[in-house]
Amino acid sequence: MNKSIKVFAPASVSNVGCGFDILGFAIDGIGDEMILSKNNLNKLHIKPIEGYKNLPTEPSKNVAGVAIQALLDDLGSNQGFDIEIKKNIKPGSGIGSSSASAAGAVVAANELLGKPYSRKELVNFAMQGEIAASGDAHADNAAPTVLGGFCIVRAYDPLDVIQIESPKDLWCVVIHPQIEIKTKEARELLSTEVDLKKAIRQWGNVAGLISGLHQSDYNLIGRSLEDHIVEKQRKVLIPEFDNLKQAVLEAGALGCSISGSGPSVFALCEGEDKAKAVSSAMNEVFSKTTIPYFIYASQVSNNGVRILE
Amino acid sequence: MNKSIKVFAPASVSNVGCGFDILGFAIDGIGDEMILSKNNLNKLHIKPIEGYKNLPTEPSKNVAGVAIQALLDDLGSNQGFDIEIKKNIKPGSGIGSSSASAAGAVVAANELLGKPYSRKELVNFAMQGEIAASGDAHADNAAPTVLGGFCIVRAYDPLDVIQIESPKDLWCVVIHPQIEIKTKEARELLSTEVDLKKAIRQWGNVAGLISGLHQSDYNLIGRSLEDHIVEKQRKVLIPEFDNLKQAVLEAGALGCSISGSGPSVFALCEGEDKAKAVSSAMNEVFSKTTIPYFIYASQVSNNGVRILE
Numbered sequence: 269m270n271k272s273i274k275v276f277a278p279a280s281v282s283n284v285g286c287g288f289d290i291l292g293f294a295i296d297g298i299g300d301e302m303i304l305s306k307n308n309l310n311k312l313h314i315k316p317i318e319g320y321k322n323l324p325t326e327p328s329k330n331v332a333g334v335a336i337q338a339l340l341d342d343l344g345s346n347q348g349f350d351i352e353i354k355k356n357i358k359p360g361s362g363i364g365s366s367s368a369s370a371a372g373a374v375v376a377a378n379e380l381l382g383k384p385y386s387r388k389e390l391v392n393f394a395m396q397g398e399i400a401a402s403g404d405a406h407a408d409n410a411a412p413t414v415l416g417g418f419c420i421v422r423a424y425d426p427l428d429v430i431q432i433e434s435p436k437d438l439w440c441v442v443i444h445p446q447i448e449i450k451t452k453e454a455r456e457l458l459s460t461e462v463d464l465k466k467a468i469r470q471w472g473n474v475a476g477l478i479s480g481l482h483q484s485d486y487n488l489i490g491r492s493l494e495d496h497i498v499e500k501q502r503k504v505l506i507p508e509f510d511n512l513k514q515a516v517l518e519a520g521a522l523g524c525s526i527s528g529s530g531p532s533v534f535a536l537c538e539g540e541d542k543a544k545a546v547s548s549a550m551n552e553v554f555s556k557t558t559i560p561y562f563i564y565a566s567q568v569s570n571n572g573v574r575i576l577e
Numbered sequence: 578m579n580k581s582i583k584v585f586a587p588a589s590v591s592n593v594g595c596g597f598d599i600l601g602f603a604i605d606g607i608g609d610e611m612i613l614s615k616n617n618l619n620k621l622h623i624k625p626i627e628g629y630k631n632l633p634t635e636p637s638k639n640v641a642g643v644a645i646q647a648l649l650d651d652l653g654s655n656q657g658f659d660i661e662i663k664k665n666i667k668p669g670s671g672i673g674s675s676s677a678s679a680a681g682a683v684v685a686a687n688e689l690l691g692k693p694y695s696r697k698e699l700v701n702f703a704m705q706g707e708i709a710a711s712g713d714a715h716a717d718n719a720a721p722t723v724l725g726g727f728c729i730v731r732a733y734d735p736l737d738v739i740q741i742e743s744p745k746d747l748w749c750v751v752i753h754p755q756i757e758i759k760t761k762e763a764r765e766l767l768s769t770e771v772d773l774k775k776a777i778r779q780w781g782n783v784a785g786l787i788s789g790l791h792q793s794d795y796n797l798i799g800r801s802l803e804d805h806i807v808e809k810q811r812k813v814l815i816p817e818f819d820n821l822k823q824a825v826l827e828a829g830a831l832g833c834s835i836s837g838s839g840p841s842v843f844a845l846c847e848g849e850d851k852a853k854a855v856s857s858a859m860n861e862v863f864s865k866t867t868i869p870y871f872i873y874a875s876q877v878s879n880n881g882v883r884i885l886e
Contacts, residue, residue: 290781422785422801423778430788430797461770467806469732471780472599476731478784479739482791488739492731497776 272305273379274576277372278569279357280364281440281534282408284418285493285525286473292364292408293418295440297566300368301354301576302332304376309348312336317353331366332373335397339374342393343384349377360448362528364409370397371413375573387572390414391429402451409528416572418481434568435484439543441521443512443550444532446560449505454529457501466496486522486538493523493536506530512553519549536568581614582688583885586681587878588666589673590749590843591717593727594802594834595782601673601717602727604749606875609677610663610885611641613685618657621645626662640675641682644706648683651702652693658686669757671837676718679706684723684882696881699723700738711760718837725881727790743877744793748852750830752821752859753841755869758814763838766810775805795831795847802832802845815839821862828858845877 278299282292307313312327327333332351340347351373357365371394378385385393394410411419411429420430462470476492479485503509506526512533513524520542521535535550537543543565554561587608591601616622621636636642641660649656660682666674680703687694694702703719720728720738729739771779785801788794812818815835821842822833829851830844844859846852852874863870 286780287784288780289777290784420781420784420788422781428785428800430785432788458773460773462773462776464767464769464771464806467771467776467779468598470776471595471597471783472729472731474780474783475596475599475729475787476737476739478787479729479741479791482788491737497773 270380272303273376274301274303275372275376276301276574276576277368277375277413278572279368280409280412281442281527282364283498283526283528284477285495285523286470286477288495288498289406289408290421291418292412293434293440294412294416294569294572295363295442295564295566296569296571298356298363298564300356300372302369302372302376303352304373304380305350306380307348307350310346311348312351313348314351314353317355320355320359323355323359329400331397331401332369334400335370335374335393336377338396339377339385339390339393343381345381347381349380358444360450361444362449362526362530362532363442363444364413364528366398366401367394367409367413370394371410372573373397375414379575387415388429392427395427412572414572416570418568420478432478432481434570435481435486437539438486438489438568439537439540439565440568441516441535441537441543441546441550441563441565442527442532443554444562444564445507445554446562447507447531449530451529454502454505457505458498459501462497470495470497489536490522493525495525499525502526502530506533507559508553508557509533512550515549515553516546519545521546579689581612582685583610583612584681584685585610585883585885586677586684586722587881589676589718589721590751590836591673592807592835592837593786594804594832595779595786597804597807598715598717599730600727601721602743602749603721603725603878603881604672604751604873604875605878605880607665607672607873609665609681611678611681611685612661613682613689614659615689616657616659619655620657621660622657623660623662626664629664629668632664632668638709640706640710641678643709644679644683644702645686647705648686648694648699648702652690654690656690658689667753669759670753671758671835671839671841672751672753673718673722673837675707675710676703676722679703680719680722681882682706688884696724697738701736704736721881723881725879726877729787741787741790743879744790744795746848747795747798747877748846748849748874749877750825750844750846750852750855750859750872750874751836751841752863753871753873754816754863755871756816756840758839760838763811763814766814767807768810771806779804779806798845799831802834804834808834811835811839815842816868817862817866818842821859824858824862825855828854830855
């Protein structure tokens with residue numbers, strides 16, 4: 269068995285339009301890199317995190333540390349690990365920063381321990397890291413980051429995750445304006461009650477979206493990517509949201525909504541050419557502002573955490 | 578082109594657990610029979626309806642008449658038809674009685690007119706019949722009755738129906754207690770607001786159910802057949818509902834809920850043996866009451882309206 273392993277943990281988009289709180293997908297091309305090494309100290313040791321000095325390195329406060337500890341507790345192991353995190357996903361970006369660290373950590377630890385758990389089982393432990401980060405149990409970023417593709421989080425009691433392979437030509441473009449939105453604040457914006465008619469419309473769209481994904485029906489995916497409940501309550505936090513959405517739809521995106529609790533905004537597209545046109549449209553809107561931003565375009569990834577070496 | 582045609586229009590189950598107002602499926606073995614014949618009077622003529630003297634035979638008030646008229650108006654035709662309906666689905670049963678008549682009528686008329694419309698287009702006209710029956714535009718019975726299989730009604734503006742083939746071994750058992758519940762009254766029982774957390778749970782289940790249907794994953798279909806919003810508000814209208822549900826789940830049903838707005842209750846099962854056991858369990862519960870009832874068990878039908886001769 270190896271003593272050390274390097275993994276890539278992809279970013280992810282959750283709250284996929286109508287799929288608020290129950291759907292997420294993994295994206296390629298941006299993610300955290302982590303190196304895990306066994307130590308003989310029976311302890312977790314997290315090295316200072318490159319570029320993000322404010323992230324806690326105390327294992328009980330760090331999402332990667334909490335997630336690995338949950339795995340070790342379940343296994344009844346006191347194996348120690350040195351954990352090195354190269355963080356490429358900025359915390360508070362809305363593209364699954366904490367999930368990437370938690371997911372990468374548990375997949376890496378599981379490998380070094382001889383794979384006692386399946387990937388699906390690992391989602392549980394990654395989710396423990398999410399609880400440390402946001403105080404709330406959410407698996408809609410953790411699941412696709414561990415497993416890849418689209419993941420439905422049907423229920424939490426017990427956790428029931430259903431993976432759907434992404435259609436081959438489905439691309440995602442994400443713009444990340446460099447402002448921070450705390451998940452907790454974004455949650456507080458939401459009404460606790462929903463109009464029944466809007467809820468019905470939402471689950472009709474969820475049904476259409478899931479069916480579209482299974483059938484690789486891009487047009488249906490696009491028609492179903494509506495959200496009449498959450499988006500309009502939260503978009504106030506995101507500068508230029510309406511202009512951005514209009515521009516990407518005109519550029520041919522299938523649909524567009526807030527990624528996670530923002531500030532990132534995602535668009536789904538059929539094929540690379542459309543994704544490029546949508547990137548340009550996003551760039552056109554944001555280049556007129558004073559807000560720094562990044563744009564990523566990549567296929568929706570059917571891989572979750574990948575082992576690099 | 579034929580002058581006369583005989584069709585079979587199957588019963589259907591709508592409000593499939595979590596899929597309230599957006600999902601329905603067709604069942605085999607029970608349905609209306611209709612004979613349509615062209616006449617030279619430029620008028621619709623509905624013969625007295627066998628067994629159901631209270632149903633209107635005036636074309637503008639009868640669901641079949643309204644549906645055919647909607648088709649003729651769209652086509653710009655003044656073709657007349659004689660319409661004979663052998664009604665096997667009792668009105669107010671909750672298994673798509675009005676939809677069966679409307680769907681059978683438009684499929685039959687379309688055939689006699691040389692098929693100017695696709696089956697999917699016919700759903701629009703069948704839905705006009707539903708409006709005549711309940712005052713509300715609903716396609717979650719009409720769509721599966723016309724098309725067969727499971728049908729998602731994603732949206733009404735415009736009508737967007739997505740058909741999913743039913744898994745091969747999926748059986749449905751329906752019990753129809755012979756009491757009448759008016760759709761309108763059942764609607765009035767529902768709160769107009771829903772708790773956001775319950776709504777999220779509901780669309781998580783909808784996602785699971787649609788994914789389960791696409792993958793023929795019977796266990797997932799069963800896990801997802803939950804409804805935490807509508808069932809508990811409406812079950813008061815249905816005698817023995819809780820006992821019935823407990824009995825059929827113990828007998829091995831995948832799930833159980835109210836069909837349409839009741840009083841019928843449906844259970845989905847994997848395979849004929851389970852369906853038989855579930856039928857017996859339903860019978861056991863209702864044989865102890867004084868309420869007359871019918872039980873039907875059949876595969877979920879991938880055929881909608883069938884042409885008999």
